[in-house]
Amino acid sequence: MTKFADYGQLFGQSLEDKLVGVRGEVVTENSKKNPADFALWFKRVGKFAQHAMHWESPWGDGFPGWHIECSAMSMKYLGEQIDIHTGGEDHLSIHHPNEIAQSEAATGKRPFVKYWFHSLFLAVDGKKMSKSLGNVYKVADVVEKGFSPMALRYYYLSAHYRKQMNFSWEGMEGVSNSYKKLKKEFLALRLEGGQDKNIFGPSADESLTGRGKFFRDEFVNAVEDDMNMSAAIAVARAVLKDEKLKDFEKRRLVENFDRVFLYAKKLKTRATKCPTFLME
CATH class of the missing domain: 3.40.50.620 (HUPs)
Structure with missing residues (x-):
């Protein structure tokens, strides 16, 4: 050395x-x-x-x-x-x-x-996760309790990676309800086609203006702020609730956001199957 x-x-x-x-x-x-x-x-x-x-x-x-x-x-x-x-x-x-x-x-x-x-390491009910404490959970345990693996992913994205996250079943319940609501709002949008065209960077397929550009820039700013994914999710939620954006614009924005935090594609299907290797 x-x-x-x-x-x-x-x-x-x-x-x-x-x-x-x-x-x-x-x-x-x-x-x-x-x-x-x-x-x-x-x-x-x-x-x-x-x-x-x-x-x-x-x-x-x-x-x-x-x-x-x-x-x-x-x-x-x-x-x-x-x-x-x-x-x-x-x-x-x-x-x-x-x-x-x-x-x-x-x-x-x-x-x-x-x-x-x-x-940082994940804590469980305020304690270190360890086999000796019996608080080591697998994705299979989350599914067995009736929660979607994507809701668990949503849970992880809600905390910044530099801060210790505390997992609890009560917290999982709250996040699951929030995820279901987000999914419902997304599925309610009309599907018109072409929403998956890239809106990011110099090679963008679509040049945005107005509120679409505003939300796209807000999302980029959040991600570039040391991977602030919770703020990025907040932008996605704001897009879905915005009364001035058309359904087409909302889907285009959220489906592009999917390329970063990977949950919008799962929102498009009503059933999500978790890969076997993640369950073991």
């Missing part, structure tokens, strides 16, 4: 700022050149001798380290530099800085990621 001068820049610390083995019971690794060094490849020896997943490589029979897996997958599918990388707040200090270090060292291209998006 000492060869990568910008290590820790993501979370505002340098290697010199990190204390190693400050607690007496912590055993530090003496074989590393730097305590922050991490493994790119694990050989199938010692405690890893019976590891289920392993491959032959120039470095011996083994398997990739966790950090390198993420760099390899993103480069294969998205290229050597990517626009947005998301993750939880727990990845801010180790995993993502490691991704940056190994990716930029391998390609020589900077930055590896233009924008990092770190969300």
